[in-house]
Amino acid sequence: MPACATIAAEFLKEPLIGDSKVMDDATFEKFLVWVDGVGGYLVCGGAQHQLGQAIADTDVSIPLRGDLDRKHATIESVDGNHVLKPLGRVHVDDRLIEQPVVLNSGQVFRMGDLVALKYRKPHPFSGTAVLEFESRHRTFPWSDAVLLSGDTIVMGPECRNHIVCPKWTVEVVLFRRLGKWYCKSKAQILIDGVTNASDIALSGNSHLESQEFSFSIEAI
Amino acid sequence: MKFSYPSGAKPLVGYTIKRGIGIGGFGEVYFAISDAGKEVALKKIQRNMDIELRGVRHCLNLKHINLISLWDIRSTASGENWVVMEYVPGKSLQDVVEAHPRGMPELEIKKWFSATAAGVAHLHKHGIVHRDLKPANIFRDDDEHVVKIGDYGLSKFISCSRRSGHTESVGTFHYMAPEIGNGVYGKEIDIYALGIIFYEMLTGDVPFDGESSQEIIMKHLTAEVRLEKVPPAFHRVIQRALDKDPHVRFRSVSEMLEELPWRDVKAGQHFVANDGHGLGEDFVSQGSENRSAGAVIEPLFVSGDNMKIVRPDIVFSTINDSTKTPNTSQRRELTKITTGHPDSLAADNSPAGGVSSSTDQDAVASTSHLSAAQGDRQLDVPPITSAREGRWNQFRWWWIDSVAATAAKLLMLVVASAITLSNVTALTTIGALTGISFLAWFMVRHKIVPLQVTMEHSVDLKATHRGKERLVEEGHSAPDKRGRYLATVFGVNAQQLALTRRWLMERSLRERTTEFLGSLLVAALSCIALNLLAMAVCPRVQKVAGSDWVWAWFAWLTTVSIFSCTTLLLLGKLWEYGPNTGQARRGMMLVAGLVIGIAGWTLADFFRVGLSADLFASATPSWTSCFSFAQFENVPAVAAWLLTLTGLFGVLRWWHQVDPARKTRLSLKVVCLCFVWALIFSFILGQSVTKYCVLAIVVSISVQLAAPRIGFQDRKNIYSSE
Numbered sequence: 001m002p003a004c005a006t007i008a009a010e011f012l013k014e015p016l017i018g019d020s021k022v023m024d025d026a027t028f029e030k031f032l033v034w035v036d037g038v039g040g041y042l043v044c045g046g047a048q049h050q051l052g053q054a055i056a057d058t059d060v061s062i063p064l065r066g067d068l069d070r071k072h073a074t075i076e077s078v079d080g081n082h083v084l085k086p087l088g089r090v091h092v093d094d095r096l097i098e099q100p101v102v103l104n105s106g107q108v109f110r111m112g113d114l115v116a117l118k119y120r121k122p123h124p125f126s127g128t129a130v131l132e133f134e135s136r137h138r139t140f141p142w143s144d145a146v147l148l149s150g151d152t153i154v155m156g157p158e159c160r161n162h163i164v165c166p167k168w169t170v171e172v173v174l175f176r177r178l179g180k181w182y183c184k185s186k187a188q189i190l191i192d193g194v195t196n197a198s199d200i201a202l203s204g205n206s207h208l209e210s211q212e213f214s215f216s217i218e219a220i
Numbered sequence: 221m222k223f224s225y226p227s228g229a230k231p232l233v234g235y236t237i238k239r240g241i242g243i244g245g246f247g248e249v250y251f252a253i254s255d256a257g258k259e260v261a262l263k264k265i266q267r268n269m270d271i272e273l274r275g276v277r278h279c280l281n282l283k284h285i286n287l288i289s290l291w292d293i294r295s296t297a298s299g300e301n302w303v304v305m306e307y308v309p310g311k312s313l314q315d316v317v318e319a320h321p322r323g324m325p326e327l328e329i330k331k332w333f334s335a336t337a338a339g340v341a342h343l344h345k346h347g348i349v350h351r352d353l354k355p356a357n358i359f360r361d362d363d364e365h366v367v368k369i370g371d372y373g374l375s376k377f378i379s380c381s382r383r384s385g386h387t388e389s390v391g392t393f394h395y396m397a398p399e400i401g402n403g404v405y406g407k408e409i410d411i412y413a414l415g416i417i418f419y420e421m422l423t424g425d426v427p428f429d430g431e432s433s434q435e436i437i438m439k440h441l442t443a444e445v446r447l448e449k450v451p452p453a454f455h456r457v458i459q460r461a462l463d464k465d466p467h468v469r470f471r472s473v474s475e476m477l478e479e480l481p482w483r484d485v486k487a488g489q490h491f492v493a494n495d496g497h498g499l500g501e502d503f504v505s506q507g508s509e510n511r512s513a514g515a516v517i518e519p520l521f522v523s524g525d526n527m528k529i530v531r532p533d534i535v536f537s538t539i540n541d542s543t544k545t546p547n548t549s550q551r552r553e554l555t556k557i558t559t560g561h562p563d564s565l566a567a568d569n570s571p572a573g574g575v576s577s578s579t580d581q582d583a584v585a586s587t588s589h590l591s592a593a594q595g596d597r598q599l600d601v602p603p604i605t606s607a608r609e610g611r612w613n614q615f616r617w618w619w620i621d622s623v624a625a626t627a628a629k630l631l632m633l634v635v636a637s638a639i640t641l642s643n644v645t646a647l648t649t650i651g652a653l654t655g656i657s658f659l660a661w662f663m664v665r666h667k668i669v670p671l672q673v674t675m676e677h678s679v680d681l682k683a684t685h686r687g688k689e690r691l692v693e694e695g696h697s698a699p700d701k702r703g704r705y706l707a708t709v710f711g712v713n714a715q716q717l718a719l720t721r722r723w724l725m726e727r728s729l730r731e732r733t734t735e736f737l738g739s740l741l742v743a744a745l746s747c748i749a750l751n752l753l754a755m756a757v758c759p760r761v762q763k764v765a766g767s768d769w770v771w772a773w774f775a776w777l778t779t780v781s782i783f784s785c786t787t788l789l790l791l792g793k794l795w796e797y798g799p800n801t802g803q804a805r806r807g808m809m810l811v812a813g814l815v816i817g818i819a820g821w822t823l824a825d826f827f828r829v830g831l832s833a834d835l836f837a838s839a840t841p842s843w844t845s846c847f848s849f850a851q852f853e854n855v856p857a858v859a860a861w862l863l864t865l866t867g868l869f870g871v872l873r874w875w876h877q878v879d880p881a882r883k884t885r886l887s888l889k890v891v892c893l894c895f896v897w898a899l900i901f902s903f904i905l906g907q908s909v910t911k912y913c914v915l916a917i918v919v920s921i922s923v924q925l926a927a928p929r930i931g932f933q934d935r936k937n938i939y940s941s942e
Contacts, residue, residue, distance in 0.1 A: 034238050034239035036223050037242060038239075040238060105725075105726065136362060141253075144309070157718075159718045159721050159725065159797070160725065160797070205228055207226040207227065209226075214222065214226065214240070215227075216239070218227060
């Protein structure tokens with residue numbers, strides 16, 4: 001079943017209210033996905049994301065190690081789109097912006113002089129967007145890219161996946177229901193050592209593995 | 221890829237593992253963060269611990285910008301040994317080479333190769349042979365924009381005689397010098413590997429490839445390197461670097477760099493192979509026998525913003541290798557053997573002044589040769605095919621990619637159709653037999669060939685048991701099924717296809733709509749022209765030419781063809797950036813076939829061209845009547861018509877014919893396949909074959925002509941931009 005169908009099917013399902021297997025630490029908004037052989041990804045939930053310099057005790061949701069203001073910009077999720085609101089100097093496709101703009105997939109926005117990020121919304125059925133680094137900067141804690149998550153994150157070999165894992169042969173969908181994250185795939189996955197665990201909410205330090213891949217969740 | 225430790229594990233005190241990076245022959249490598257926040261790579265040494273640790277210890281204090289820094293060796297209470305080293309985020313040279321199937325741009329090659337050479341030269345300067353140089357071990361640090369060589373932890377300290385007494389094979393088959401099999405080798409094996417890497421960067425392919433490890437090794441031992449795909453300016457350097465006799469090879473990296481026509485230093489661009497000792501003059505005035513001084517090997521930086529190559533003020537290393545090169549006569553002999561052009565070498569030994577001026581000319585010539593050669597190069601093809609003659613490859617390339625070839629194919633199809641239509645009765649039986657033969661071939665192709673691959677794989681597994689597991693594990697067995705499939709249908713590998721899809725996805729809706737409307741227009745014109753042609757060449761039609769019935773048939777056939785093309789082009793446009801697999805597409809095509817069938821039937825009624833009759837041929841072979849739906853009471857064979865159309869659209873993967881990433885614009889093979897399947901269906905269902913065949917061929921040709929296709933030159937630009 002293609003990922004879009006999987007996503008649609010997930011939303012049609014009844015929520016798992018009162019599931020006895022749900023773990024206590026299963027509700028988290030921000031986490032890292034460490035994919036073996038691929039990279040690390042910072043996932044930020046919620047409707048509003050602040051970008052700013054990574055300094056001690058910062059409260060921005062996406063701290064970046066670069067020459068930026070403490071709070072340099074915000075990205076807000078509105079009706080499935082992402083609106084970039086400049087707080088400091090921000091260029092979108094080399095044009096200085098002073099008013100909020102709706103980001104289109106493929107657009108590059110530059111904060112300050114150097115920190116450049118590419119906005120990508122690869123999957124038509126998912127509200128999740130990906131911020132990829134165009135410049136030589138990284139987040140703190142370290143990550144290869146930032147995911148502004150909707151309710152689904154698709155990992156797999158295709159370019160339309162949020163996390164592109166070139167050597168995988170199947171797709172894995174992380175989806176959120178009632179604030180908790182779950183995982184579904186055609187592959188047989190061991191979640192923290194438990195097989196066939198698609199109805200178990202992921203914890204803040206879950207490890208998921210199958211015959212061909214493995215990845216871990218690290219809540220922040 | 222299975223790792224021993226998950227994220228969050230702390231097998232080594234002071235470091236938390238975040239994720240696995242990769243698994244090499246000598247251990248697993250992890251990305252980890254120290255308690256203080258330092259990002260590092262941790263390598264767990266699993267095999268040959270004593271030898272490895274000795275090698276790594278010797279390298280611990282090596283400092284060079286083009287080498288991945290090794291920081292420490294730590295042992296745990298459980299006896300595990302870990303190497304703490306620099307973490308390099310970024311692509312490997314292997315990723316870059318794979319993204320350029322017909323060779324990398326020359327500027328990229330300069331950046332990668334000169335930096336790699338600088339790193340290798342630094343190792344050699346300290347008496348270390350890398351032994352496992354390959355693109356997968358060379359990285360570009362995305363943070364610093366510096367090329368770095370890794371995995372020299374398994375390097376071996378060279379003994380005083382520069383010959384070690386190893387018996388265990390090291391390195392990787394494709395980059396393995398012939399003498400490694402003897403267990404006696406020196407730093408010439410790195411020169412050989414550099415030669416292979418250079419060849420691969422220039423052409424996109426390794427010089428010695430094969431279906432099995434044994435074939436590759438045999439080629440390293442016996443086959444001469446083929447230089448058709450290499451620009452002439454680089455022939456000599458490739459030939460000498462890849463010589464079977466290590467004594468004839470370059471004695472040092474600096475000597476190898478001297479042979480490259482990259483000594484030009486223009487404003488804003490400095491290349492590492494800079495001649496800091498007036499080499500050119502020495503070479504000219506004293507002849508090649510006295511060509512003793514080494515080139516200055518400098519580390520390479522690439523500035524982040526404008527990607528220009530800049531040279532730092534500080535020179536980190538210098539090599540002054542006093543090894544003599546073979547004299548002129550020896551080298552001339554070499555050239556005679558391998559290329560038959562000794563004069564090209566003699567020209568370089570011309571009197572003073574000749575070289576300094578010819579150096580620039582060489583540089584210019586090399587650039588032009590490079591671009592010309594890149595234009596002519598074939599795409600990434602299976603190894604045995606690539607070993608064929610260059611002329612055949614050139615023709616093949618022209619056949620796949622050129623517009624003129626599309627016209628030629630069209631002409632061939634028209635002639636073939638004319639012959640077929642004018643001899644329908646005789647050729648129908650021949651066509652049926654061909655169809656059956658094709659089915660038999662198809663079964664053999666898809667059932668027997670995978671078995672052979674499995675057998676080859678088992679051969680490689682046997683090699684594993686003979687102590688060569690690392691070499692086999694690193695992916696040099698026969699290409700997998702999906703790889704062959706992608707090469708056949710798209711002429712590219714999975715990564716290149718993904719880049720093309722990504723590019724397609726990022727186009728605007730307006731752009732795609734415009735393209736779709738343009739395709740519709742072309743398809744409609746093509747359908748009209750091809751159907752007219754079919755009518756014109758069919759003898760039976762000519763007998764009743766001019767009647768309203770003929771024009772009604774033409775109108776019906778054209779309308780159905782255009783409707784089919786529209787459906788296919790629309791679906792193709794919707795699917796153009798999606799994955800190319802899945803039964804969902806086939807299901808959709810079945811539905812599309814049914815819809816087209818219903819529309820065709822309705823239109824037949826509208827145009828009053830009863831489907832039980834046929835303009836083109838009068839009878840169906842009687843022996844098919846046992847399967848027939850059509851014979852009952854001479855009613856319109858609606859069920860048969862619908863089944864035929866549904867089957868025709870459901871069986872064939874029509875989306876390949878409209879895919880912008882397809883290998884060639886008009887594929888004769890695909891058109892023939894459509895013809896054969898139309899033949900098979902109409903026979904099985906007892907229909908008169910011609911109208912189905914005409915419809916299938918017209919639709920197939922029209923959609924292929926109309927659907928946009930990204931040429932290989934454009935794809936190269938896409939890969940470059942990524």
